[in-house]
Amino acid sequence: MQNTEANLSKNNHIKSSHIKTSHVKTSHVNKAAMTEQQVLIAGGGHVGLSFALLLAHHGIASTLLEKNSYPTISPNDDAKRSHYLDSRNTALSRRTVQIYQEIGLWDELQSHACRIDAVQISEQGSFGRAQLNKAEEQVESFGQVMENAWLGRKLLLAAQQEPLITLIDNANVIAVDQQSDGVTLSFSYYGEEEHEQQLQASILVACDGRDSTVRQLLGISTTTYDYQQAAIVGVVETDKPHEHIAIERFSPAGPLAVLPLTDPEGDGNDEYQEGYRRSVVWVCPTGEEDKYLEDDVHFLATLQQAFGARAGTFKKAGRRGAYPLTRVLADKQVDGRCVIMGNAAHTLHPVAGQGFNLCMRDAHVLAQMMSRQVLKGEDIGNPTLLKRYEKARQTDQKRVIRFCDAVVHGFTHPNPAVKLARNVALVAFDKLPNIKPLIANYAMGLKS
Known part of the structure; x- marks a missing residue:
């Protein structure tokens, strides 16, 4: 299970805006080529940082604009959480x-x-059970769980050290103008006073989140669905070692998950014991968030009731946040020389941890297609190429979206007949041959 936009730059407390010259790097390729x-x-x-790093891997220069302020970090910094990061974690698929x-x-990262x-x-209060085991599926693991604090820090460090990536923070996009041979992006930033600047390129890729400014400026509409749920996300300690087991549990309120975490390293949770620290995603109806955020005793008791003895006794709860759950799908992901990517293209329910991993597969495919264009000496922003990218990603995206919605709605439907059917399906999934490998490969992102 994975959060909605795992956004490195989520920070509502920054009031000033400027370009940090220490973070703005000029590409070392010649200016004409750049x-x-x-x-x-x-x-x-x-997603934006990962895509820039993928492009750099193929020798393609990029300029990345971020609306908030990046922190000043160095390779020798410890891994303490900073105010710009929240307590969420991300489940990374094998892909x-x-x-x-x-x-x-x-x-x-590892x-x-x-x-x-x-x-x-x-499912809570039902007979259906299923388990995936790495030995049976003959894989090294089903994936990895990582705190956003560490993932974001390492992505930013890598981007800062990459000469093919130019970072500009505190940049607010205000206009997008497309020409036949390029895109002009206008943005404002603050130094000693407010400035406005324009940049031109062959292609613009918008990874600016669920409420994407670029998507709105392009006039791309969205199809939205409010699940009327909120995800309560945080870290807990149990008296039973996690043994690298992820627990997916379905309750009348919605899907829940307890995921294994590594030992803390300088993140303020030094009291947590080795192997007893876990990430929790608890889904509740909208409007009930406060009672899970403000009362540790109530939160732990609720988890205990939902999970029973599977995870052991829930002993301590760390800080946690609440995130409204809404599905937001861009009605199109390509407009001329502009590509909509990440949560700007598809914000999904966190069930099964598919959202970020789907974004990474999108980014990987587009970077490869652009690399082939470079090798052929052709235009990387060619609208025909970008339309091919959009079409190429439809099957994987639609499959993941349908799966997430089917799980959310199927496991919260109160009809007794539906409940019986889904528990029979769980048993069948656990017992019938050839089903597990298929589902496991999809979950690991190996079938797209």
């Missing part, structure tokens, strides 16, 4: 791990990643 091949990326969260391995970043060796699935 002008010809440059990509503009709006939105510097996890996402492979993508980070391809660009040489996984060695930097020290704070906790592998998932097994997944237990059940």
Whole structure:
């Protein structure tokens, strides 16, 4: 289970805005080549940074604009959480791990990643049970769980150190103008006084979140659905070691998850014991958030009732946040030389942890297609190419969207007949041959 936009730059407390010259880097390729091949990326969260790093891996320069202020960090900094990061965690699928391995970043990430060796699935108060085990599926793991604090820090460090990536923070996009051979992006920023600037490139990729400014400026409408739910996300300690097991539990309120976490390292949770620390995603109806946020005793008791003895006794609760759950789908993901990506393209329910991993597969495919254009000496922002990208990603995207919605609605439907059917389906999933490998491969992002 994974959060909605895992956005590195989520910070509502920043009141001033300026370009930090220490973070703005000029590409080391020659200026003519950079002008010809440059990509503009709006939105510097996890998806935007990852896409810029994917492009750099293929030798493609990009300029990334982020509306908030990036922190000043160095490779020698410890891993303490900073105010710009929240307490959320991300479940990285095997395919996402492979993508980070391809660009040489996984060695930097894995020290704070906790592998998932097994997944237990059940419904509260029902007989249906299923389990995925890595030995049975003959995989190293089903994925990895990582705190956003660490993932964001490492992505930012890698981008700061990459000469093909120019970072501009505190940049507010105000206009997008498309020409036949390029895109002009206008943005404002603050130094000693407010400034306005324009950048031109062959292509603009918008990774600026669910409420995307670029998407709105392009006049791209969205199809939205309010689940009337909120996700309560935080960290807990149990008296039973997690043993690298992820627990998916369905309750009348919605899907829940307890995921294994690594030992803390300088994040303010030093009292947590080795192997007893877990990420929790608790879904509740909209309007009930406060009682789970403000009262640790009530929160822990509610978790205990929902999960029973599967995770052991819930002993302590760390800080947590509440995030409204709404599905937002862009009605189109390509407009001329502009691509809508990440949560700007599809914001999904966090059930099964598919959202961020789907975004990474999108980014990987587009980076590969653009790389092939460069090798052929052709235009990386060619609208025909971008339309091919949009079409190529439809099958994977639609499958994931349908799966997430089917799980959410199927496991919260109160009809007794529907409840019986889904529990029979869980048992069948657990017992029938050939079903588990298929579902496991989809969940790991290996079938798209």
